[in-house]
Amino acid sequence: MQRAGTSIRLNHVSKSFSIGRKTVAAVDAVDLTIEAGEFVSFIGPSGCGKSTILRMVAALEAPTAGQVTIGDLPPSEMAQHHRLGVAFQDHALLPWLTVRKNVELPFRIASRPVNDQQIDQLLNLVGLSEFDRARPKQLSGGMRQRASIARALILQPDVLLLDEPFGALDQVTRRHLNIELQNIWARNAITTILITHSVDEALFLSDRVVVLSGRPGRVVKVLPVPFGRPRSPSVMRDPLFHQLADDLTESLEGYVGSEEP
Amino acid sequence: MASASRSASVAYGFLGVALFIGGWQLIGAYQLAGLTWPPFTTVISYLIEPSRWGLFSRALEATLWAMGFGYAVGGACGFTIAVAASMFDRLRPMLDTTSAVVHAIPAIAIAPLFIILLGTSTAPSALSALNVFFIMYVSTSAGLAAATPAHRDVFRVLGASKTQQLYRLQLPNALPSIITGLRLAAPASVIGAIIGEWFGAPRGLGLLIVSAMQNFQIPLLWSTIVLATAISAIAYGLFGLIERLIHARFQ
Ligand SMILES: Nc1ncnc2c1ncn2[C@@H]1O[C@H](COP(=O)(O)OP(=O)(O)O)[C@@H](O)[C@H]1O
Ligand SMILES: [Mg+2]
Numbered sequence: 212m213q214r215a216g217t218s219i220r221l222n223h224v225s226k227s228f229s230i231g232r233k234t235v236a237a238v239d240a241v242d243l244t245i246e247a248g249e250f251v252s253f254i255g256p257s258g259c260g261k262s263t264i265l266r267m268v269a270a271l272e273a274p275t276a277g278q279v280t281i282g283d284l285p286p287s288e289m290a291q292h293h294r295l296g297v298a299f300q301d302h303a304l305l306p307w308l309t310v311r312k313n314v315e316l317p318f319r320i321a322s323r324p325v326n327d328q329q330i331d332q333l334l335n336l337v338g339l340s341e342f343d344r345a346r347p348k349q350l351s352g353g354m355r356q357r358a359s360i361a362r363a364l365i366l367q368p369d370v371l372l373l374d375e376p377f378g379a380l381d382q383v384t385r386r387h388l389n390i391e392l393q394n395i396w397a398r399n400a401i402t403t404i405l406i407t408h409s410v411d412e413a414l415f416l417s418d419r420v421v422v423l424s425g426r427p428g429r430v431v432k433v434l435p436v437p438f439g440r441p442r443s444p445s446v447m448r449d450p451l452f453h454q455l456a457d458d459l460t461e462s463l464e465g466y467v468g469s470e471e472p
Numbered sequence: 473m474a475s476a477s478r479s480a481s482v483a484y485g486f487l488g489v490a491l492f493i494g495g496w497q498l499i500g501a502y503q504l505a506g507l508t509w510p511p512f513t514t515v516i517s518y519l520i521e522p523s524r525w526g527l528f529s530r531a532l533e534a535t536l537w538a539m540g541f542g543y544a545v546g547g548a549c550g551f552t553i554a555v556a557a558s559m560f561d562r563l564r565p566m567l568d569t570t571s572a573v574v575h576a577i578p579a580i581a582i583a584p585l586f587i588i589l590l591g592t593s594t595a596p597s598a599l600s601a602l603n604v605f606f607i608m609y610v611s612t613s614a615g616l617a618a619a620t621p622a623h624r625d626v627f628r629v630l631g632a633s634k635t636q637q638l639y640r641l642q643l644p645n646a647l648p649s650i651i652t653g654l655r656l657a658a659p660a661s662v663i664g665a666i667i668g669e670w671f672g673a674p675r676g677l678g679l680l681i682v683s684a685m686q687n688f689q690i691p692l693l694w695s696t697i698v699l700a701t702a703i704s705a706i707a708y709g710l711f712g713l714i715e716r717l718i719h720a721r722f723q
Contacts, residue, residue, distance in 0.1 A: 303622035
């Protein structure tokens with residue numbers, strides 16, 4: 212496997228939002244380096260600031276304190292240079308374009324010639340070759356997420372940012388897509404941040420799992436995942452996998468109920 | 473299934489028109505509303521009498537020109553200014569209030585002003601343009617603002633410029649709303665033109681209505697109203713068809 216991409220540095224990053232006269236601390240002093248070509252998942256109770264962390268790396272929010280750097284650059288410059296790929300729980304495909312045109316979009320935004328061969332390959336890889344002329348509304352939820360991930364990957368970004376991309380899917384589809392994502396990722400290890408609620412998903416896909424506390428999100432645990440790559444689904448039946456999953460669930464449980472409305 | 477409900481709604485549409493015309497005919501035939509309400513058939517035979525074609529076609533031509541001009545100029549201005557407002561956030565509050573204030577002036581009040589400023593032959597076009605402008609400004613603005621936060625986020629992360637966001641996301645996303653605006657603007661442009669003609673334009677349906685009223689030419693008055701309604705409805709219906717095609721594609 213080839214490690215690619217760029218490291219991400221979160222240097223004492225905090226973020227608070229003002230809602231009316233109130234200030235809500237969403238992320239508190241997160242200090243973490245994600246190595247080039249590393250796959251890191253963030254798990255934590257809902258509302259603890261996971262998406263906020265990802266949005267700061269994506270240049271969609273600016274930290275209130277501390278810095279985020281990707282390689283040596285601020286995230287906004289990485290975005291301007293079309294070096295980031297992103298997929299959300301909301302697939303955010305353009306409904307008036309076909310799957311193929313949606314996957315082409317990053318080429319057009321970057322003003323680069325559309326590489327049809329690359330698109331064919333990627334569509335094949337995510338199992339959408341036969342649906343390239345379909346519109347998003349004609350696809351199942353799982354297929355839409357595949358298309359959305361293909362769009363995130365098409366420019367071979369330095370950093371891949373995934374915010375619960377499988378969060379709205381049923382268990383079976385979700386497991387399928389986890390396995391597919393692991394296969395795709397194993398070909399070309401791009402530095403990846405995955406936000407997820409699922410302990411199994413985090414363990415199966417990641418090199419490290421970061422557990423966040425309830426709001427404001429602080430890093431309470433960083434778990435290196437000891438399984439080699441490429442990983443086959445049988446990893447999920449390993450007793451060690453279950454052991455680690457239990458540990459993670461336990462460290463999350465301390466925060467259940469800490470969520471405020 | 474969809475086509476069954478479509479044909480049902482078409483059937484109800486025709487039923488509505490038939491009831492309307494039937495009611496009109498009955499009221500006219502039995503003179504329930506007095507002598508100033510002619511039966512539908514009287515109005516239509518007046519309208520299709522060849523000796524009057526010249527009169528009607530001259531008036532229709534003038535009104536169609538005013539309406540077409542108003543539609544094109546007002547529509548283009550409304551669209552362009554809405555795009556500018558969405559591109560330059562700082563302009564937006566100013567443009568929003570200006571167009572709302574302009575719209576708040578009743579057409580009937582501004583018509584005399586236009587006649588003094590622009591003359592009787594340009595006033596119908598100008599009033600028509602004003603009516604269309606506001607509808608297009610609002611529908612374009614609403615459409616441009618309707619792109620979802622998730623879509624905007626994806627574009628920003630991919631490094632799209634503001635212009636790219638405009639023509640790859642906001643404009644296509646606004647298309648259904650713009651088409652709806654174009655449809656609603658069609659009758660508005662007719663009303664604007666007719667009110668403009670009312671105040672002494674050299675020709676047009678509006679002039680015909682006023683002079684028919686003043687000279688108590690009842691069938692002429694009704695025929696002109698039927699004509700004005702017909703062009704309004706035809707323009708509205710045409711854009712309704714286009715709208716349906718676009719919406720089907722954009723869901
Ligand atoms: N744009 C925003 N404005 C105000 N508050 C926000 C905004 N985005 C997030 N928050 C708040 O910050 C906290 C963390 O949100 P988020 O990062 O979305 O949590 P998570 O993804 O872990 O569920 C929440 O309390 C949320 O209400
Ligand atoms: Mg979230």
